[in-house]
Amino acid sequence: MxxxxxxxxxxxxxxxxxxxxxxxxxxxxxxxxxxxxxxxxxxxxxxxxxxxxxxxPSKAELVAELFRRVVEREVAAVEQASASASEVTDRITAVIETFATRALKAPRLAYALLAEPVDAPVEQQRLVFRQAFRDIVARRISEGVAAGVLPAQDADIAAAALVGAVAEVMIGPLTAESADADAIPTLCTFAIQALGGSACDTPPDGNGGHHAAHP
The missing domain is CATH 1.10.10.60 (Homeodomain-like)
Incomplete structure (x- = not known):
């Protein structure tokens, strides 16, 4: 038995x-x-x-499991921050701001999640990490397109490009002796401009212009 x-x-x-x-x-x-x-x-x-x-069974399996734990936590934080914003562009920038701010609070951990050389099982979880963020951004882009705030585009491709750009830019601050948040506003501006949006995300009116922003 x-x-x-x-x-x-x-x-x-x-x-x-x-x-x-x-x-x-x-x-x-x-x-x-x-x-x-x-x-x-x-x-x-x-x-x-x-x-x-x-x-x-191995260090790689151990770290892959903790990657899963950390990824779930970070994705949940970003999703919550993004969902709480009322304007479409704010939902997109909330993803970047939340991810980057949390990363700078634990730079060594964030660097391991993003770019440090790792074994294959851990690399697989890294891909899951990036895809989860891409999916959140893609949903927000689709919302922007549907609302007329952003021009028509492939949300998945645009989101993947943005996530890749954010990860690349953040490597510098994460590996510096002192984590610097100066890049975050620039990243947010870049993201909205790259998607064809503007600081004012009011949808266009029937005459091809844009509604005036409320003060």
Whole structure:
């Protein structure tokens, strides 16, 4: 008869897994992917190295799992910020502002998520990360096109281009000795202009012009 874990045993294993993931996130934020070894995670969690392998076959699998956790958290924060804005262009810039601001608060972690050399399983999660942000931006672009605020365009391609540009620009501030938020307003302006919008996202009127912005 195969062995079945009791609820108490499973609860202890689940708690240990969470402990390991919490320790791994801290190490990733402090040292990046290169410094997030299995031995280091075990030491930070106060367990034996073998305990890590009991839950994760390799460092890559461990970091891929914590990437999933972090990505879900960051995507949720961006989605919430974007959905709370009333104007279409504000919803788009909210994605950039929220992502960039949160990234600068944890630059080492953000750099690991965006650009640090990683193993294949982690790279797959990085693609998921970028696609999730692309999907949020694409929805906002589609809303802008439907509202007449933005010109007709392929929302997925435009969103992918914007996400790529934001990631590329943010690498500089994330790897600098002191994280600098000066690039964020420029990124937001670039995003709206690249999409064919303007600071005033009032839809065009029937005469081909634009309604006056409310003060």
């Amino acid at each position: 195969p062995y079945r874990r009791t609820p108490d045993v499973q609860a202890r294993l689940d708690a240990q897994r969470e402990l390991l993931l919490d320790a791994a996130v801290r190490l990733l934020a402090e040292r990046g992917y290169a410094g997030c070894s299995v031995a280091a995670v075990a030491a930070a969690a106060g367990v034996a190295t073998g305990s890590v392998y009991r839950h994760f």
